Every structure is written in structure tokens, then in C-alpha cells.
Amino acid sequence: MAAPxxxxxxxxxxxxxxxxxxxxxxxxxxxxxxPTLSALSPGSxxxxxxxxxxxxxxxxxxxxxxxxxxxxxxxxxxxVRLTLTSSGTLALVLGTVxxxxxxxGDFVITSDGCSGSSLAPGAPCFLDLALxxxxxxxxxxxxxxxxxxxxxxxxxxxTGTGRANDLxxxxxxxxxxxxxxxxxxxxxxxxCTATFxxxxxxxxxxxxxxxxxxxxxxxxxxxxxSCLITVVGPSTTVTxxxxxxxxxxxxxxxxxxxxxxxxxGRTDAGEPDAGEPDAGEPDAGEPDAGxxxxxxxxxxGPRDAGRSMGDAGSFTDEGHVIGSCGCSAGAGSWLLxxxxxxxxxxxxxxxxxxxxxSR
Numbered sequence: 001m002a003a004p005x006x007x008x009x010x011x012x013x014x015x016x017x018x019x020x021x022x023x024x025x026x027x028x029x030x031x032x033x034x035p036t037l038s039a040l041s042p043g044s045x046x047x048x049x050x051x052x053x054x055x056x057x058x059x060x061x062x063x064x065x066x067x068x069x070x071x072x073x074x075x076x077x078x079x080v081r082l083t084l085t086s087s088g089t090l091a092l093v094l095g096t097v098x099x100x101x102x103x104x105g106d107f108v109i110t111s112d113g114c115s116g117s118s119l120a121p122g123a124p125c126f127l128d129l130a131l132x133x134x135x136x137x138x139x140x141x142x143x144x145x146x147x148x149x150x151x152x153x154x155x156x157x158x159t160g161t162g163r164a165n166d167l168x169x170x171x172x173x174x175x176x177x178x179x180x181x182x183x184x185x186x187x188x189x190x191x192c193t194a195t196f197x198x199x200x201x202x203x204x205x206x207x208x209x210x211x212x213x214x215x216x217x218x219x220x221x222x223x224x225x226s227c228l229i230t231v232v233g234p235s236t237t238v239t240x241x242x243x244x245x246x247x248x249x250x251x252x253x254x255x256x257x258x259x260x261x262x263x264x265g266r267t268d269a270g271e272p273d274a275g276e277p278d279a280g281e282p283d284a285g286e287p288d289a290g291x292x293x294x295x296x297x298x299x300x301g302p303r304d305a306g307r308s309m310g311d312a313g314s315f316t317d318e319g320h321v322i323g324s325c326g327c328s329a330g331a332g333s334w335l336l337x338x339x340x341x342x343x344x345x346x347x348x349x350x351x352x353x354x355x356x357x358s359r
Contacts, residue, residue: 070160097115
């Protein structure tokens, strides 16, 4: 009778694939049934007998679930190769392999040598899969492999772990300063390396006496102290440059006056100011008028054309007395006077006797 034969065939199917559902078992019996009979006894009622003549099947290495390892957010990790091997007695015919599942966008088929192929028993094909996580933590997906095996399609579970990217800040230059990040994580000098996902703002602050001179390794950042970057790849390094401020530089009425350099509208020592002689004051190289016997004709110190300073005189700004100073022909007095004049503009010294300043 046919029924015992069918039952035996079903038992063989279940023995080979114990996870088959009734619907899958029925489909396998119908697909592999022999459509014609032979050598029937006369008068036999049987017209169709289901027999197991062979089946298609395959194995996957490594076995499900397949761990694709760790990967940095936004970066494609090294691929893992899957090997499919035809293990049935019939040729394995494969459909199109596709990704699915919760985090399917975090996985990539980088090479597909299996979709649409037909493999003889024992023949292999290869799939290369890689993790490209969009965020940190565990990522999960599945690989669907349709074929002519009874339990098609086969689902292969995939897993992987996303991790944050490293950002390192370096400081260089002759000066000193501090760099902090937002989100928090970097406070350099103390902590100069941290992990981030996505955009990070770095803020550079120079120490007193230093200036921020720019960024290196961050092409998107201009010369300002604030730098917005997107951290990608296993590690990113950015350098902040700090330089020592020139302590001898000041500004006089918007014009830079560097110690020893002429002031705006003035000339170097020994040349008269352009059209600005000091009324009533002796010119350079002349003895101090009205003060015979004391420093008379003294030319040992530097002279300022058209400018002089009297002993125990007063320093004025636009006619207002703002300080006083004594002066002699000694080198110390000239140094003091030079320092005062390098940081102030258009000053006058008033007093009985005078001496000159150097620039």
C-alpha cells in the first residue's frame, strides 16, 4: 500500500531534518514524489507512490550565529568569510542572498559568490560579510539564503559589537594652554584622549602670556580657538598650537611700538620730529639752557630730537601732570625713561633742567 511507503519517506525526512514543520514536510514529499509507477501487479489501486530519491542541502561555516567581531562606529570592519558547501545528494540551487533583521543596516555583504549559483554535491561557494556599526553596543541581523533544500530559506544569525572612536589632543608651540571638549571627555592637560561618537567641539584657551596660534590635523577648523570635528575611524588626532606672546610689544595710538623703534609720527634718535619741535626745550646735542654748572653741555647720553626731560620734572599727557621723575646722565635713568616712553604716547616732561630719552 502507498500509505506505509509515504510514512516511511516522511520518517526519513524527519530523521534528517528534525526541525521541519508539517507544512515543510508536506512540501518536501510532494516536490520529491515519483510521478509514475512501474511493475504494478494487475488490478493494483495504486497510481502514485512517494519515494525519497535524493535531496539538496548545504552547510555553513562558521555555523550560525556568526560573530563578526567589533567595529568602530561609521567604519567598515574587516570582513568575515562564510563558506556554503552543498551537502545533499542533489545539486544545490541558490537564490539571492539578502540581509534582514533588527540592525541589518549595520552589516554589509562585501562579496557574494553564492547568489544564483548551482552547486554540485560537495561544491562550495563563498560570502564575505562585514560589520559597519552605526552606534555602540551589540548589533544583530540575519542572512537569508533561499535554495531548493526542503527547509528553504535558511536563516543565519549575525552579531557584532560597535565601539566608540578615540580622539587624542596634542599641544605644541612655545606657549601653554588648555583644550576641553563638548561632549565632555577631554580636558587637556589632564586628560588628552577620550572616546566619542559623531561630532565633537574642542575649545582652546591660552594661558596668560600665551596666544592660541591654530589647529593642526583638523582641516575643517579655521584659525579660531573653537573647532568642530566629526570623529571617525579607530583614532583621530588633533594638535592645538600655543605660542608665547612677545612681552616687548605694545601699541601706541594703534601703531605697534617695539622697544627701541620710533613712535608714530616720530623719528629715530638724532633726527628732529617732523614739524614738532618742543617749544622752549633744548634740541638734541645742545647744552641745557638756563642751567649752567649742572649738566651743561652734557652729551654723554642718547638724545631725542626736540624732546628733553628735566631733573625732578613732571610727566604730562595733553597738559595734565601724571607723574614725576628725576634724571641724570647715568645708564639706569635712560633705561627707566625708555621703558616709560615705549608704552605711552605723546608725553611731555616739564622741569627746570632737562635730559633726553633714547628710543
